[in-house]
Amino acid sequence: MDIRYALSLTASASLLFITGCGDPAPTPTKPIAPPPQAAGLDPMPTPQFMQAALEGKLDQIQTALKNGTPVDTLGEGGRTALMLSAFNGHTAIVEALLKAGAAVSARDETSRTALMYASTGPNPNTVQALLSAGAKVNATDSDEHFSPLMFAAAEGHTAVVTLLLENNADPTLKDIDGDSAAVFADQRNHSELAKLLRAAEAGK
Numbered sequence: 001m002d003i004r005y006a007l008s009l010t011a012s013a014s015l016l017f018i019t020g021c022g023d024p025a026p027t028p029t030k031p032i033a034p035p036p037q038a039a040g041l042d043p044m045p046t047p048q049f050m051q052a053a054l055e056g057k058l059d060q061i062q063t064a065l066k067n068g069t070p071v072d073t074l075g076e077g078g079r080t081a082l083m084l085s086a087f088n089g090h091t092a093i094v095e096a097l098l099k100a101g102a103a104v105s106a107r108d109e110t111s112r113t114a115l116m117y118a119s120t121g122p123n124p125n126t127v128q129a130l131l132s133a134g135a136k137v138n139a140t141d142s143d144e145h146f147s148p149l150m151f152a153a154a155e156g157h158t159a160v161v162t163l164l165l166e167n168n169a170d171p172t173l174k175d176i177d178g179d180s181a182a183v184f185a186d187q188r189n190h191s192e193l194a195k196l197l198r199a200a201e202a203g204k
Contacts, residue, residue: 043069053081053097056090061097071100078109086114086130089123094130105135111142119148124159137169145175153181153197155191161197171200 042149044052044064052060061081065071072080082102083095094114098104107113115135117180118126127148131137149169161181165171171181179187182197 013198017074020180023126030168032123033191034127043067046073046075048072050079052083053090053093054088056085056088056093058090058092058096061085061093064158065096065100071097071102072106077124078107080108080114082106082114083112083117086118086123086126087120089118089121091129094118094126098129098133104130104135105139107139111140112146113139113148114149115139115148116141116146118149118150118157119157119160119164122157122160124163126156127160127163131163131167136175137164137167140173140175144177145173147173149173149181149197150175150179152186153190153193154184154188156161156185156188156193158193161193165200169203171197172204 042069044060048062049061049069051057052064072082074080075084080102081103081191082094082097083106084095104115105113113135115127115130115137116139118130137149138147147169149161149164149171150173152164174180180201182194182201185191185194185197
């Protein structure tokens, strides 16, 4: 696998496609109450809202929220704007969405969270923002049982791995194949990172 291990992105279509198999976890269907809407203005259509989050267009996100766009509106695959902005490391947008009430632990159709998306990239500031908002560091998806630490290890992001470990990420967690984050690092030739993770495992 390439392109951030199990994730790939087609930015022009605002879609994030997830590899793997199995039935997706059900997407929450609880109605989302929009924030107060400015008089005479319309909420931003979902595709444009997701694209703005993906591309880091903070002004557009702020305007959309002011105009009544629900912060946790669901796009393709049950993904939220928080997930898409986290994926590309747009920390300012992540913080704005969280301030507007975005659900930090929301899950997409494969039960992946914004922290998992953020951990695929070299984005420790984004990861820290999510952790500070209460993101679950040891959450796993429903497809492969990947954790944020596994995503970061597979991509060789030492700063993110270190930050996750400092926030109680469990290096002994195993995916559906019985592999830990250290194995993920080894498989992608991140040998020094694998050593760090094995040392963390030994300390458990």
